[in-house]
Amino acid sequence: MKRIVLSTALFLCMLSLYAQVITPIASIQDSITYYNNRTVTIQGVVTVGSGKLHATQLKAYIQDDSGRGIMLFDYNINANYTNNIVRKNLLKVTGTVTEHQGITEITNFTFEPIDQGVELPIIDLTIPEAQNYQYYEGTLVRVEGSLTEDPYYVGGGANITLKDTQNKKIAFRVWDTTGIDYSKLKVGVPVQATGVVSPYNNASQLLPAYQTDFKILITDPQISNVQHSPVSPFVDQQITVSAEIIDYDGNINEAKLYYRLGTEDTFNNEISMTRITGNNYNAIIPAFNTFSDSEGEYIYFIKASDNDSIYVSSAMQRVEVLKRRPIISNIRFNNSPDAAEELVVLANVVDTDGFIGNVRLLYSVNNSHNINEVEMDSIAVNTYEARIPGQKSGTIVYIKVWAEDDSLLTSIKDVFDNGEPARYIYPVKEHKAILKITPKAYNINNGDEIEIGYFGYTGDKAIIRIYNGSGKLIATPVSQILSNANGVNFYKWNGRDKNHQLVEPGVYICHLEITDRATGNKKVAQAPIVIGIKLK
Secondary structure, three states, rough: OOOOOEEEEEHHHHHHHOOEEEEEEHHHHHHHHHOOOOEEEEEEEEOOOOOOOOOOOOEEEEEEEOEEEEEEEEOOHHHHHHHHHHOOOEEEEEEEEEEEEEEEEEEEEEEEEEOOOOOOOOOEEEEEHHHHHHHOOOOOEEEEEEEEEOOOOOOOOEEEEEEEEOOEEEEEEEEEEOOOOOOOOOOOOOOEEEEEEEEEEOOOEEOOHHHHEEEEEEOOEEEEEEEEEOOOOOOOOOEEEEEEEEOOOOOOOEEEEEEEOOOOOOOOEEEEEEEOOOOOOEEEEHHHHHOOOOOEEEEEEEEEEOOOOEEEEOOOEEEEEOOOOEEEEEEEOOOOOOOOEEEEEEEEEEOOOEEEEEEEEEEEEEOOOEEEEEEOOEEEOOOOEEOOOOOOOOEEEEEEEEEEOOOEEEOOOOHHHHHEEEEEEEEOOOOEEEEEOOOOEEOOOEEEOOEEEEOOOOOOOOEEEEEOOOOEEEEEEEEOOOOOOOOOEEEEEEEOOOOOOOOEEEEEEEEEEEOOOOOOOOOEEEEEEEEEEOOO
């Protein structure tokens, strides 16, 4: 056999030709154990250019038509990198494959520019798909979702988290070097976002690098957080209306406030809103007595347009405007009486343009419609007191306060929290069974809940059973040892039976059984519950 001897020059030429064979990036990423520390040549489009992800080190990305990407790494950035490793440039790169902290890199490389302005090879994925960093590491992908919270700054960049409709999440890391303005990204805003997949803490994070990598999927201006101050203005007070107005894909061109009196049919009054800071605007509505000497209401809305001439309007808002009537606040109890002891009630009452002439406490007991009146005495500046006679244990006392000033104007806000009367329940400190249910028809199909008050001695066992009109047991919502020191307990029944199904309309019987665990003695009480008819 004849031996073939290759010259050194021929050998180097063949080696050079071998090195120029284009290796798909997908092959490298799928077989990193094989390619690690080998020299390869790849050809692809720059997806993240020089200087975007690090100020001094080269951390650029290139992606080919195999649908995968890889990092180009160097410890330093030079002018050649800055001028040529630019997004959308097509490059041929020859270098060594290495792996560092789960990231595949091409190092010690040379490159040759092939073309410019090439279309980006973005891969559209769902958020769960993009979480597969083991496969997509280094690849430029695009996902859609809404922000779970406002972007927050930490460690040289901002963290942004998106979630999809199934609450699957993915994080974006926006480094300062990218120069991305994320100020318009707010919680709940829907976004189409692009970035290179990179592993972090055993999950995917995406690395955006350009302003265009975030596209907000809202084109209309948005008007939100519309408020007015004071919330309950007097007729002689100006009203400041504020709102957050933003255009995510452009700029707000103008914002105007339109208002009218409640007695008018058309919005004849118009005010240009002023941008205060950021996306915050406000305008001032003149005092109500500019137009009328009586009480009434303003109705207003905001209209805004953007640089694309898209107009949007807010919902109409109503502002009740009152004369300076007495203001009642902080209705409270000055003691915690036991059965048969009187209850001391305090309230703050103020008149801002004169003096208070008369303050009365109105109270009813349990579910009675009879209203009792007690005159309240002034005991300190703007502080009034009244005493309610002692009641039996388990009695519920409902309380309101009413006042009149020197102009014979009476208070409007005469109730306690959220428009409900204040209530005091006399403690139960003996073996009793007391059941309290407000008598009315409950619409459980509309979400009504039935508040069941069950009062008994601490340490006794309480069982609540609910029967239908035929006497059949349908639910046992409570079975417990009473632990409250005052013996007062409440349970909200949602109208569901033991199978968690809503019960049918009709009359039900709530049965309370209180057992003295030491003696076995039982006390019982019962009350009707009316479930209303479903409205179609």
